[in-house]
Amino acid sequence: MAFADTMRRALDSDLFYSFRRSPVTVAAAVTAALFLFASGFAPWIAPHNTYEVVTLNLSNAFLPPAWTPSGRAEFLLGTDDQGRDVLSTIMLGARVSMAVGFAAVLFAAALGITLGLVSGYVGGMVDAAIMRVADVMLSFPAILIALLIDGVARSVLPRDLHTKVSIYVLIVSIGLSTWVQYARTVRAITMVEKSKEYVQAARVIGLHPALIMLRHVLPNVLGPVLVIATIGLALAILTEATLSFLGVGVPPTQPSLGTLIRIGNNFLFSGEWWMTIFPGAALVILVLAVNLLGDWLRDALNPKLR
Amino acid sequence: MAAYIVRRLLQAVLVMLTVGLIAFAMFNYVGDPVFNLVGQDATAEDRERIRVSLGLDRPFYVQYARFIGNAVQGQFGTSYRVGMKVTTLLAERLPATLELVFAAAVISLFVGVPLGVYTGIHRYGLLSRAFLTFSLVGISLPTFLIGILLILVFSVILGWLPSFGRGQVVSLGWWSTGFLTKSGLRSLVLPAVTLGLFQTTLIMRLVRAEMLEVLRTDYIKFARARGLSERTINFGHALKNTMVPVITIMGLQIGGLIAFAIITETVFQWPGMGLLFLQAIQYADIPVMSCYLILVALMFVLINLAVDLLYYAVDPRLRADRAAVAGRSV
Numbered sequence: 001m002a003f004a005d006t007m008r009r010a011l012d013s014d015l016f017y018s019f020r021r022s023p024v025t026v027a028a029a030v031t032a033a034l035f036l037f038a039s040g041f042a043p044w045i046a047p048h049n050t051y052e053v054v055t056l057n058l059s060n061a062f063l064p065p066a067w068t069p070s071g072r073a074e075f076l077l078g079t080d081d082q083g084r085d086v087l088s089t090i091m092l093g094a095r096v097s098m099a100v101g102f103a104a105v106l107f108a109a110a111l112g113i114t115l116g117l118v119s120g121y122v123g124g125m126v127d128a129a130i131m132r133v134a135d136v137m138l139s140f141p142a143i144l145i146a147l148l149i150d151g152v153a154r155s156v157l158p159r160d161l162h163t164k165v166s167i168y169v170l171i172v173s174i175g176l177s178t179w180v181q182y183a184r185t186v187r188a189i190t191m192v193e194k195s196k197e198y199v200q201a202a203r204v205i206g207l208h209p210a211l212i213m214l215r216h217v218l219p220n221v222l223g224p225v226l227v228i229a230t231i232g233l234a235l236a237i238l239t240e241a242t243l244s245f246l247g248v249g250v251p252p253t254q255p256s257l258g259t260l261i262r263i264g265n266n267f268l269f270s271g272e273w274w275m276t277i278f279p280g281a282a283l284v285i286l287v288l289a290v291n292l293l294g295d296w297l298r299d300a301l302n303p304k305l306r
Numbered sequence: 307m308a309a310y311i312v313r314r315l316l317q318a319v320l321v322m323l324t325v326g327l328i329a330f331a332m333f334n335y336v337g338d339p340v341f342n343l344v345g346q347d348a349t350a351e352d353r354e355r356i357r358v359s360l361g362l363d364r365p366f367y368v369q370y371a372r373f374i375g376n377a378v379q380g381q382f383g384t385s386y387r388v389g390m391k392v393t394t395l396l397a398e399r400l401p402a403t404l405e406l407v408f409a410a411a412v413i414s415l416f417v418g419v420p421l422g423v424y425t426g427i428h429r430y431g432l433l434s435r436a437f438l439t440f441s442l443v444g445i446s447l448p449t450f451l452i453g454i455l456l457i458l459v460f461s462v463i464l465g466w467l468p469s470f471g472r473g474q475v476v477s478l479g480w481w482s483t484g485f486l487t488k489s490g491l492r493s494l495v496l497p498a499v500t501l502g503l504f505q506t507t508l509i510m511r512l513v514r515a516e517m518l519e520v521l522r523t524d525y526i527k528f529a530r531a532r533g534l535s536e537r538t539i540n541f542g543h544a545l546k547n548t549m550v551p552v553i554t555i556m557g558l559q560i561g562g563l564i565a566f567a568i569i570t571e572t573v574f575q576w577p578g579m580g581l582l583f584l585q586a587i588q589y590a591d592i593p594v595m596s597c598y599l600i601l602v603a604l605m606f607v608l609i610n611l612a613v614d615l616l617y618y619a620v621d622p623r624l625r626a627d628r629a630a631v632a633g634r635s636v
Contacts, residue, residue, distance in 0.1 A: 136325075140561075140606065144565040144602070147568070151590065152332060152595075154587065154590050242449070245572075246450075246568070247584075247588060248587055273458060280451045280455075284451065291446060
């Protein structure tokens with residue numbers, strides 16, 4: 001009963017109304033859901049198991065897409081240099097891309113919210129120190145920071161260990177390069193909320209500052225954070241793809257969309273365009289869908305724009 | 307104004323010292339610098355002797371001060387990978403990157419501003435909508451994919467333009483330029499467009515938004531009432547007032563251009579600093595990494611400083627506001 005009640009309230013809400021009213025947003029949501037489904041269940045629903053060496057056959061290599069004269073129906077989007085089905089590698093690659101994207105956003109949001117809350121609530125020297133660090137971080141493009149962290153990790157860790165943990169290094173370096181936005185937004189809201197009566201009251205009855213921050217201030221920042229996180233997800237997926245394309249991202253044993261584009265790029269000149277174009281198109285469509293959802297969320301959660 | 311400049315300068319120095327600290331930490335604590343210098347065959351006494359001769363037995367702040375001193379004089383040691391002096395390596399690569407960034411900035415400015423003005427004036431025109439849709443594509447395509455697509459179309463399919471390298475370069479002293487030869491210019495086209503596309507769309511959208519805002523103001527209506535020609539109004543009166551944010555964003559974007567040049571240079575095998583930096587990362591070549599870091603940080607800080615000062619030079623209102631605020635607070 002309670003569930004049905006929640007559902008009815010959700011369907012009646014302003015948010016759902018504005019969602020239904022925008023066909024672009026619905027299309028973006030459907031696309032994103034499709035990606036989530038196809039990549040989430042990729043190991044079970046992908047047409048071929050591309051990373052099981054036994055099933056690969058080099059005589060299937062470099063097959064063009066199925067609708068071209070020399071294509072074969074079982075490989076809808078063609079095959080790569082190892083005879084792997086491109087559609088299956090895209091589904092598995094998007095899985096890695098999205099996993100890294102989500103993890104990086106979670107990491108950046110957790111770090112940014114914590115530092116923002118502390119900075120805004122405590123103020124003074126702590127605030128000044130955190131915000132100066134944020135200023136320095138902001139004056140460098142995220143991709144440069146991520147590259148640098150990855151480079152340092154590469155020289156600190158022994159080679160075989162680095163290959164094992166490189167996906168976590170990637171998540172941390174993307175996260176560390178994007179937390180500033182969360183911290184700044186959360187800090188600004190916290191500073192406003194801090195002076196309101198209910199926070200004063202919580203302080204008067206002797207609650208611990210950490211408890212006040214978590215239970216009373218935190219709920220106020222979740223809306224804007226959700227917007228930043230959605231757009232941040234698109235950015236994180238793009239950054240991951242870029243780093244992997246540059247060869248400093250995920251290890252070749254777990255190719256993401258960026259790695260696939262990098263591999264395909266080697267065969268661009270010999271005319272095997274499908275190995276680059278299809279993963280590239282998948283990446284762009286995914287990022288565009290997430291970006292459109294983020295735009296909608298920003299407008300829908302901002303009462304001033306209504 | 308003087309106090310403001312001094313404060314900004316102090317801030318810039320502080321940022322540089324912070325970046326220097328990071329570079330220094332990378333230099334000294336990532337791996338063993340002595341081991342990197344002498345290799346496996348040296349005895350323990352040899353290592354100790356070198357450690358003392360390099361000053362690595364001194365306290366942290368002494369070493370840091372020495373590092374900063376050396377950095378100011380342009381001494382960053384030798385590359386682990388190539389065995390050449392880092393500064394020589396970077397100086398060789400600097401012209402290629404700066405020429406690429408310059409070309410990209412020129413493209414984005416000279417394409418972005420006119421497109422922005424056009425779409426701002428003809429708000430509902432068919433062509434405007436086409437430009438805006440095109441700009442959406444420019445924003446959602448990642449840089450490396452734009453490069454690959456351009457190579458596919460213009461090099462592989464059409465065969466019009468070269469897809470890698472700088473072409474023929476002419477040396478002017480230590481500066482090598484690709485601007486003077488035909489093959490150099492032809493090689494520049496695709497990388498510069500790739501690098502500049504995002505900035506072009508950004509500037510176009512910015513100028514459009516500003517134009518829409520300015521065209522609604524009273525002084526534009528007054529200019530119309532005076533019977534001035536559309537051209538004078540649009541370019542003489544309106545465009546001038548959109549320039550302040552454009553300068554800021556453009557300045558900040560040049561920093562972005564230098565960073566994204568890493569990607570463009572990789573796609574097009576452009577022999578610039580970005581490509582060198584990427585190779586340094588892959589081989590954990592710390593001296594090159596820290597020198598690149600400091601150089602890029604210096605460029606960013608200088609650009610930010612210049613933009614801030616320019617901002618005040620361009621818009622007199624800001625100076626007045628600031629004076630008013632200062633007056634109230636006293």
